[in-house]
Amino acid sequence: MRQWAKTLEIRSSPHIASGKSVDDIMLNVVLALLPVTGFAIYAFGLAALITLTAAVVSCLVTEHVLCRLTGRNSSVGDWSVVVTGLLYGLTLPPGLAIWMVVVGGIMAVGLGKFLFGGLGYNPFNPALVGRAMLQAAFPVAMTTWPAMPVDKFTQVPSSTLAWPFTEPVYDSISGATPLAGWKFDRVMTEPADLLMGYVSGSTGETCALLILLGGVYLAMRKMMSWRIPTAILLTVAICSGLLQLNDPTKYAGPLFMLFSGGLMLGAVFMATDMVASPMTHLGSVLYGILIGLLVVVIRVWGGMPEGVMYAILLSNAVSPHIDNWIQPRVYGTKKRGQTP
Amino acid sequence: MNDKNATANSPKIPPKIKAWPMYRAVVGVGVACGLAIVSVFELTGPVIQQNKIELRQKAIFEVLPGAMTSAAFRLTGDDRFEPTSSDSEGSDLVFAGFDDDSRLVGLAIETQGMGYQDVVRILYGYSFETETILGISVLESRETPGLGDRIETDEDFLGNFGILDVSLSPSGNEVAHPIEFVKPGKKTDPWQIDGISGATITSRATANMLRASTVWWIPRVRAQREDFEEPNGEE
Amino acid sequence: MVPNNKHALPSGTDEFLKGFWKQNPVFVQVLGMCPVLAVSNTAENALAMGLATSFVLLMSNIVVSSIRGFVPKQVRIVTFILVIATFVTIVDYLIQAISLELHKALGAFISLIVVNCLILGRAEAFASKNGVLRSILDGLGMGVGFTIALLCLGAVREIFGYGSLFGLELFGQHYQKWVVMVLPAGGFFTLAGWLLLFNWYETARARRKTLKEAVA
């Protein structure tokens, strides 16, 4: 009687999907980061390669081991931890001791991501948590920059190879980052050098053009919110412009502010980490403005020359509130948002 | 409150407030406590006073090598200095240090300024003979251990002192070369302070407060050098 | 007024020992966190703070339990705090007399022992309901538990942050100090780490227990 002996499958609608997938998005972020990574290796040589490899590998291994220890499926395959590792590596000074890179990588994934429940639940940007921990633990090592450019590709600073838990020894006198140069000595770096990345600084932050290129690629593929970087960059540009108008000898101009330090990398790749940023469009813009303001405040009035990392982390902490506060206006209701 | 239900449910009625037990308890205990504190204060007071003086003297002797005794002086309204007791406090004090032979070694002066985290207070020693800063001692700081606190321990940094030039200009009423801060290893002139790499902010703050303080104090104390000469310190 | 359970008083040893583990003020009750975090950057400070707190705890427990009869409820907090503040002032002066350096290191936290939730908590929860002897045991136990916990934190933070323990250098001069450990953040992380260990041990023990029961 029953012609179809075969059982059908039933599932809940919808029965088709867009085909976008988390691993796909993350893989694309890695792709977008490749030019930056390439330039970093070109500019800083083997030292950068070692730093980046150590960063990515330590993040990957931490994730895998922690997943295994807690009996979860290893989530290494979704590429997100590669993004974290790569971005984390790109924010480190090129000559950082390998063992410190590894310590920070463990912090980034363990403390920044895993303890909060893994992918999707981290309240702070894991890569920056790793960097912030390192900056707090080893401030000297984290603010010592090899002079740019390094003469030979194969040259590895002795600090990179410091024994675990020992203080690294620096072989040559370090260079100053453009921001530090401005803050402490009022030395202005050439805008062309800034743009092309021929300055000293963290591994991946120096070439603003390539970072923008990656950002545009991601934004076009709709894998990143273009609102956040735009809001950040505009805010910084406007604020610094106003300040410069006020007193050009005391305050650096928009061009310098935009293209120095970690602002580009931070605005394009790190503030946009969707997990720790608000979800609505308006929320994203507010979040971007907040980051921009904090960057300016810390850079101009703060004790440290650079503040992108702290600005992003602080805004990460604020983003749940932005999300609470700015809810989309539901169709057919009057008020925007609701108070949970 | 739904008092009917509440009282119906439980027969207990809140006790009437009686004033006397409350007074008895609070005042009684308070007075007893006051007495206890006073007696402990009485007992420990002199020891603490001694400790305080010793601590300050330790700092003075540290910044004025060779000094064996010290005396405190207060700046008066007419820009003169008069002796005062060694446990007095205030921002208008300087301390003179004397060696074995009761000869004036120099003055110790306190100054403060914003560091990396919070206000840093330091004491520095000034020598009339060489017209230099002899040394510094940190009285209070909340700087990062291992970084900011290297202004106390960093040999290179401390090497700046002893020879740090604060001589007056020929006119005698201003410091010829106010102290300057330079990046580590960039020192060329004797009035420059070489920074500490990794603690730039704190070392710069130190240099800045020294500059401000010396510019103000040195012309004044030099003009009144004789005020400090008679050794009439307490010890 | 309140039905009392005089029938099930724990033994004196238990009263003393409970503060070590079962009701450890720091790890279990999570009380008196401020000094725990603030003054545990070195083992020495931690020890000093622990002892100072224990002293105040003990003394206030004694006094509170002996005057508990004649303090009306409405002024209880004020009275107890007066007692505690007195002992804190005394400790403050004693430490100043012993060493000003130590006093500087402990900072305002000596004075803040007054508001350490642990002390008022024990005064209210225990001493005001129990006899002097029991209160002494309780105060001692809690004090020791508190000191142990402080030492746990202080030791870890000093080892990482300074490479030393009780001022003794452990790893030679090339050791890279972990500045974060002596910063405020390090305090939070270290305590969190200890709590993690504690939780992990407790869950593991609970699991073993249920496993045993299941087998039996």
Added chain:
Amino acid sequence: MNDDSLWSIFINACLINNFVLAYFLGICPFLGVSGKLGTATRMGGAVTFVMLVSSMCAYGIQVLLVQIDAPYLKLISFIAVIASTVQLVEMFIKKVSPVLFRALGIFLPLITTNCAILGLALFQTNKGYGFMQSIAYALGAGLGFTLALVLMAGLREKLELAKTPDIVKGTAITLMLAGLLSICFMGFAGLSN
């Protein structure tokens, strides 16, 4: 005397040396009451209010004690006054407005045993602040406390829906977050003029 500007006193107490995240004051309520945003905000308000009141009281007492030259009575008078003020305010609110009491007053007992209040009184006298400076300091400290509490509450509410491992749940995760927040606040270090 101290001549810091009111604004820098305020910023210092609120951001740079945040009472909770840099000075470790008021940790118990910070851990206890930061679970829900609404509660956190109200607790913050209550603490700020009490800080203002006790800061003024402390200023008065300090003036008095200096006059009669009895510094040794500082601690005991501060705490006695603060404790009873809090109790009085609590009773007062309870009587006058039960609604307000529900919203605010219930936090008051928690505040008596809050180090932050006493800490504020002690610090402000140690630093020798004048009346207006004391108020700026209290306001900064109170708002800083509220800020830390509110940020923490937001994070904790968010994490409530997360799949945090079991052993981290509870105080441990709150402390982790506090540590991270404290690192974030390090960004404000050295903020000046």
Added chain:
Amino acid sequence: MSSILVLTAVVTIGGLTLTLASLLVVANHWLHVEEDPRIDAVEDMLPHTNCGSCGFPGCRPFAEALVSGAVLPGKCTVSPPEEHTRIAAYLGVDVGAEEKRIARLACAGGSNVSRNHARYVGLESCAAAALVAGGGKGCFWGCLGLDDCEVACTFDAITMNRHHLPVVDEDLCTACGDCVTACPKDLFSLQAQSHRLWVACRSQEEGDEILEDCQVACTACARCAMDAPGEIEMRGNLPVIDYTKNRFLSAEATQRCPTGAIVWLDAKKGALKGRAARKIIRQGSMKEAPT
């Protein structure tokens, strides 16, 4: 000198405390608010730490909540268990002596005796599956076996047997009713433990056609109703047992059931099926030991 000191101290502190005490006395007099005295009593039994770890902003609000019955004393992490029991005893309400009730499942169609029309893919939960074309089970009324009840039971009274059918441990079950709400097919109900005669099926289909989907289904043959007239009656193609006549019920009614849909739940031997139930069914799908 020292006497002056003592005098200052005594006068200052005395004055201060006097003022404060007066203020408190006055305040207590004027500002006293009438409250349920049990709150005070309960608060007295709490540790007064005001630590907030109970989730309430202090001991008093917690005491209020306790008195109002919103929480249980165990929430307080500070006070020891003895205190908890003390508070519970003080506030305790009479539990009353009712007959023990337990949750019972009205389905015996484990995976060994029933078949599925379609394979459900998606969230692993009965509630989810039930919304997708009923879950794909051949019998629309039957248990989907995706553990919602097991998860819902906070007392671990439910375990799934190896045929994916929930089994209730009568000792552990507290009749909380969580499983009743959890089951999307409404298969659980709370029954007095003495109700031994039980229809383990909900199918409303009539006739043998249902047997193709489930071998232990009730075919509405009405033999049980005939064997126990007045105590069992057929309603909506299912036998309905009148438990008010519980005393007269016996295993007799199960004897002629061809599928074993009606069972006698023996306290010791578990579910007993009638002689007429086919052999495979008699081996039982209902009271399997959980694996």
Added chain:
Amino acid sequence: MNLFGTKTFAHGIHPPESKDDTSGLPIRQFPFAPSLVVPLSQHIGKPAIAVVREGQEVTRGQCIAKPDGFISVAMHAPASGTVRRIGLTPSITGKMVPGIFIEPFPASTQEILEGTACDASTADTQEIVAAVQQSGVVGLGGAGFPTHAKLQIPEGKFVDILVINGAECEPFLTTDHRVMLEHAEDVMAGIPYLMKATGASKTIIAVEANKPDAAETLRAAIPQDLEIEVEVLPVKYPQGAEKLLISALLGREIPSGGLPLDVHTLCVNVGTTAEIGQLLPHGKGIQERVITIGGPAVKNKGNYRIQIGTPLRFVLETVGVEEDITRVFLGGPMMGQAVSSMDIPITKGTTGVIAFSARETGFLDGHKQYPCIRCGYCLEACPIFLNPSQLGLLAEQDQHERMVDDFHLMDCFECGCCTFVCPSHIPLVQQFRIAKAAVRRMKAPV
């Protein structure tokens, strides 16, 4: 000509349309199945009451069940034949519902029985409503709400614009498209009934831009004396949902929990309209409907006019399916319901039968589910402006009340946009359905 209309709604998605296979195929008559089952509940509301006995012979179009109350409609025999049984039959929800089993006479001409006609120009509102109820017409757009109940405008409300829904935004489906092309005059005949009953002064027929031929045909068929407009809207899912359609056309926003009536409009599907235009002038009852049979696993895809009550098994056997068929659902792929049993009959609400084989379904299930990464895609897709991400997180913790109270769960109409775009492949809609069911259970009077 306005080919690419600009009127549309915010958010929404663009799934692949997949309509090319069947949109060009004319409607064909489907053969009679050897046995038909007419469920008594094919609509929202109370089931109809059978008025035939087992063994009775019935004529095609004869009323075999009468409405039970106002929110209920009549059923008509889909074929002349014998009533074999009145018993339970499976339905698309999986529930067993009572139905009338009819065995058609093999050699009958299957003439349709006519009743009392209802003339749009003379009948008054009540007569039209009664006639619609008697004709058994329910919403053919999928929801199956009795149309006459919509036409009964409550006291104090009024309708000024009637919207005829020809959007057909679901992928694969082409029934409305074909009806508009081939039965434009029926649509135009149906509109006067609707306008008369509701008092609307104007009618807008909404067509998506991917059916330009339909729009043309309709425009050409507009009678002189009626104010009817054909509006072409850009292609976007779920344009066909009445709330969004009305927003797109008129800029009116239906309040949360409200009806189109609250903004003085009424929305009726074109198929429904055509059916009314066809049945009412002859007093007939509905016994067949147009259905798209498509999907990759179907061999003879097409648009068919099928007897209501035809078992699915017969339908698929007749059109032929691939060997490895694994999944069949009724309706479009976005909202359609999966079929668990081949014995369920085609009902008035069935718009299409879509079948997938193992190849396509494999693609869907190969995806691993990740935690929500808060990408915000779902927020950007949800046409109701909900926060599906937050709702999903809450659903995982079973915080159903918060979902309802704080995040408007009950406004979700399960369009599936959020699930479609979610890169983490979270079954959001399913979670929302569970939550809604749980909330309804809780709120239901005990």
